Every structure is written in structure tokens, then in C-alpha cells.
Amino acid sequence: MSGYDHDLFVIGAGSGGVRASRIAAGHGANVGVAEEFRVGGTCVIRGCVPKKLLVYGAHFAEDLVDAKRFGWQIDSRQFAWPVLRDNVLAEVDRLNGIYHETLENHKVKLYPSRATFIDAHTLDVGGERVTARHILVATGARPLVPDLPGAEFGITSNEVFHLEALPKRLVIAGGGYIANEFAGVFNEFGVDVTLINRSADILRSWDPALRDRLLQISLAKGINFKFNCSFERIEKTDAGLRIHLKEGDPIETDMLLWAVGRRPNVEGLGLDAAGVALNEMGAIAVNEDSATNVDNIHAVGDVTDRIQLTPIAIREGHAFADSIFGNKPWRVDYNCVPSAVFSNPPLGSVGMTEAQARNKLGQVKVFTSDFRPMRNVLAGRNERALYKLIVDASTDRVVGAHMIGPDAPEVLQAVAIAIKAGLTKAQFDDTVALHPTMSEELVLMR
Numbered sequence: 001m002s003g004y005d006h007d008l009f010v011i012g013a014g015s016g017g018v019r020a021s022r023i024a025a026g027h028g029a030n031v032g033v034a035e036e037f038r039v040g041g042t043c044v045i046r047g048c049v050p051k052k053l054l055v056y057g058a059h060f061a062e063d064l065v066d067a068k069r070f071g072w073q074i075d076s077r078q079f080a081w082p083v084l085r086d087n088v089l090a091e092v093d094r095l096n097g098i099y100h101e102t103l104e105n106h107k108v109k110l111y112p113s114r115a116t117f118i119d120a121h122t123l124d125v126g127g128e129r130v131t132a133r134h135i136l137v138a139t140g141a142r143p144l145v146p147d148l149p150g151a152e153f154g155i156t157s158n159e160v161f162h163l164e165a166l167p168k169r170l171v172i173a174g175g176g177y178i179a180n181e182f183a184g185v186f187n188e189f190g191v192d193v194t195l196i197n198r199s200a201d202i203l204r205s206w207d208p209a210l211r212d213r214l215l216q217i218s219l220a221k222g223i224n225f226k227f228n229c230s231f232e233r234i235e236k237t238d239a240g241l242r243i244h245l246k247e248g249d250p251i252e253t254d255m256l257l258w259a260v261g262r263r264p265n266v267e268g269l270g271l272d273a274a275g276v277a278l279n280e281m282g283a284i285a286v287n288e289d290s291a292t293n294v295d296n297i298h299a300v301g302d303v304t305d306r307i308q309l310t311p312i313a314i315r316e317g318h319a320f321a322d323s324i325f326g327n328k329p330w331r332v333d334y335n336c337v338p339s340a341v342f343s344n345p346p347l348g349s350v351g352m353t354e355a356q357a358r359n360k361l362g363q364v365k366v367f368t369s370d371f372r373p374m375r376n377v378l379a380g381r382n383e384r385a386l387y388k389l390i391v392d393a394s395t396d397r398v399v400g401a402h403m404i405g406p407d408a409p410e411v412l413q414a415v416a417i418a419i420k421a422g423l424t425k426a427q428f429d430d431t432v433a434l435h436p437t438m439s440e441e442l443v444l445m446r
């Protein structure tokens with residue numbers, strides 16, 4: 001081990017850090033990992049996993065209504081937030097335990113403390129001096145809370161899973177992934193939700209037709225939207241919170257949720273002491289091999305702000321560990337990364353949007369299917385799904401798929417394989433439909 005305490009020291013036991021630790025240890029490295037909070041990271045502890053469970057919980061509100069049309073008589077419909085909350089938190093505890101076991105099984109030494117660089121090979125880990133040949137920064141990101149008076153009266157996605165009780169009224173600041181996901185969830189729980197965004201659009205990077213469909217369905221479900229609004233200050237009142245906007249009258253609410261983006265966790269790590277450089281976005285600057293400007297220091301996941309998605313952090317951690325410790329160098333391919341918003345209904349997307357394809361390829365063909373899912377028809381629910389395929393007119397290759405509707409993310413993952421593999425529209429059409437499904441629309445668009 002050439003005089004170091006560890007071959008690899010990882011700062012942060014989230015998705016990227018745990019994967020890198022486990023793979024490096026599997027290649028025979030002596031690995032230490034520091035985690036100041038809970039092993040598992042944002043995704044497991046206060047992100048994807050508990051959020052998805054809340055999405056499932058919320059959907060019962062509509063399912064129980066729709067059930068009547070399918071012959072089920074449900075006499076009382078009552079929702080107990082504490083039951084769902086506690087069950088979700090217990091599941092998070094279970095997964096946290098599994099992550100601990102993974103580290104133990106791979107003989108990774110866990111330091112339950114904060115780690116700070118003393119120099120490029122030395123860290124202060126909870127008062128202990130620890131040295132390592134390689135160091136991986138995988139500290140993730142945290143919700144951005146804007147710098148304005150009273151901002152501290154708002155909560156973030158970190159706190160939202162622990163609420164004592166549901167508010168009657170909720171204002172959500174932002175119009176991105178987190179804002180739309182929690183708007184859908186809390187609306188189903190009967191909370192009066194208002195989403196306020198600074199621009200004129202929700203989900204700015206998404207296909208406009210899908211965004212518009214989500215907006216129209218959300219409005220029909222009773223979610224309120226205010227666009228082109230900026231927050232001025234938040235005032236605490238006897239009744240709750242008063243939100244002062246730069247435009248228009250103040251808004252009274254019981255709770256405010258900040259969902260205006262996430263910032264890389266670079267502060268307080270002593271990156272200066274190690275000489276690690278940041279990029280213009282304030283994230284750790286890395287190359288395609290996740291290497292920083294300092295030879296023995298790498299960084300993966302949200303702290304590098306490439307694509308803020310768990311599977312990307314995991315791949316980056318895996319590629320790093322295989323490349324440095326397994327003599328198997330490889331790089332993450334960021335082409336065709338699928339993504340979903342677990343709004344109600346959810347969205348899924350992979351590849352180029354229509355606008356991106358037109359800019360890049362010139363001639364494109366666009367195929368759409370705008371349909372009412374069978375289940376919604378019988379339920380009397382007037383919600384239409386929309387699928388869109390973007391095709392390169394010169395090669396016939398399908399270069400993008402975008403969909404909104406029930407289970408869209410599940411369908412999207414499968415179609416992402418075809419798009420990543422470079423299949424043509426003719427090959428889609430050549431595939432026999434699986435009837436009756438929603439996904440058969442993918443092979444029936446003419």
C-alpha cells in the first residue's frame with residue numbers, strides 16, 4: 001500500500017461513492033469511505049426512493065375514485081399521512097442497512113464523519129488524520145435555497161419526507177423535476193398546491209408538447225400555477241407564511257417548498273488545500289475520466305454537475321474504480337441517457353427533442369400518438385397520453401422518444417434500448433404490436 005492508510009478514500013457514501021468503493025474493493029483495493037450523514041446518499045435517503053413511494057401512495061387517491069367505474073364500492077376513503085410517512089421512512093432505514101452491509105461485505109472501512117482535505121493525499125476525518133493514494137470526491141449536491149429575507153421559513157426536499165402533518169396549502173417554488181413531482185403528490189393528498197416559477201414554462205428542457213400536456217392535466221386536477229414570478233421575501237405570520245413576490249399581490253400559504261435546483265456540495269471540503277479546481281458552475285471540474293486537475297483526485301456524481309441522475313453517478317463511480325483499480329479502463333457514455341419526471345401523469349424522455357434534432361440533423365420526421373389510455377376511458381377520466389418519436393429523415397433512425405401518460409417511465413426504459421442501439425423507424429414498424437397495451441403505440445405510429 002506504499003505507506004498510505006488506504007489505496008482509495010471516498011468522500012461521500014451516496015450512489016456514486018458506494019459503487020466506486022465496492023468495485024475498487026472488489027479489485028483488491030483497501031478502501032475507506034467517509035459519510036457524515038447516512039449511507040445511501042440523496043437517492044436512497046431523501047430523493048428518488050422515498051419520492052417514488054410517495055408517488056405510489058398518492059396515486060391511490062385517483063385509483064380509489066376510478067375503482068367505482070370498475071365495479072368496486074369503496075365506502076370510506078381516508079388518508080393517514082403518518083402511516084405512509086412512517087412506512088416510507090422504515091423502508092429507507094431498511095435500504096440504509098443494506099448499504100451498510102454492502103460496505104461491510106466488501107471490507108470497506110466506514111468513517112461516520114466529515115472528511116476535509118489537509119493536502120492532496122491527507123484528510124482530516126472527524127479529527128483523525130487519514131492518508132490515501134487515491135481520493136474520490138462524491139459528496140453530491142443539496143437543494144438550493146435562494147438568498148432572500150425569510151427564505152429559511154421554506155423547507156426543501158430534505159425535510160419534505162418528515163412532515164409532522166400535511167399542510168392545507170402548499171406553495172412550491174420552481175418548475176422543474178422536484179416541483180412537478182411534489183405538486184402531483186401533494187395535490188393527490190388533498191393539499192391546495194400552487195407552483196410558482198420564475199420563467200414562463202415548467203420543465204424547460206423537455207419537449208413543449210409534453211410540457212403543455214402536463215400543465216393542462218395538472219390544471220384540471222386543481223394544481224395552481226404562477227409563471228414569470230420572482231420571490232422577494234417570505235414573512236412568517238400567525239396563520240402561516242406570506243410570500244411576497246416582485247410581481248402582484250402576496251400569497252398566503254401554510255408551507256413553502258424550495259425546488260429551484262440543486263448545487264454541488266463543494267464547500268468545507270478543503271478543496272483549496274488539495275489544489276482541486278472548480279468549473280464556472282461551481283462544480284468540481286473533471287475530464288471524461290472523472291479526473292480533477294490533481295493527479296490522484298477524482299470526482300463523480302452531482303458534485304461534478306454533469307447530469308444530476310443517480311444511474312449516472314453510479315456509472316461514473318464504477319468506471320473510475322474499474323479504470324484505476326481494475327486495469328479495465330472505460331468511460332461513461334452520456335449519449336441517450338433516459339430520464340423521467342414522476343409527475344402525475346409521469347413523463348419519460350430519451351434522445352433528442354424535436355427542436356434539438358432539427359438543429360442538429362436538419363431534416364427530421366416526427367410521429368405522434370395522442371390517445372386516451374383504455375383504463376382512463378372506462379374510468380371516465382379525461383386524460384390523454386402523448387407519445388412522440390423523432391426520426392432522422394436521412395437515415396430513418398429513431399433519435400428521440402418522448403412520452404407522457406400512465407407508466408411512461410416504464411415504457412420509456414424499454415424504448416431507450418432500441419434508440420441507444422440505433423434502430424430505424426422501419427424496424428419499429430416491423431415489430432408486431434402487443435395488444436392491448438399503451439406501448440403498442442410505439443410500433444403503430446404511421
Ligand code: NDP
Nearest residue numbers: 174175176177178179198199204259260261262308340341
Ligand atoms: P430543476 O433544474 O429540474 O428545475 C429548477 C427549477 O427552478 C426551474 O424551473 C428553474 O426555472 C427554477 N430556478 C432555478 N434557479 C432558480 C432561482 N435562483 N430562483 C427561482 N427559480 C429558480 O431542479 P430541481 O430542483 O427540480 O431538480 C434538480 C435536479 O435533480 C434535476 O435537474 C434532475 O437532474 C435531478 N432530479 C431528478 C429526478 C428524476 O430523475 N425523476 C427527480 C428530482 C430531481 P427556469 O424555468 O427558469 O429554468
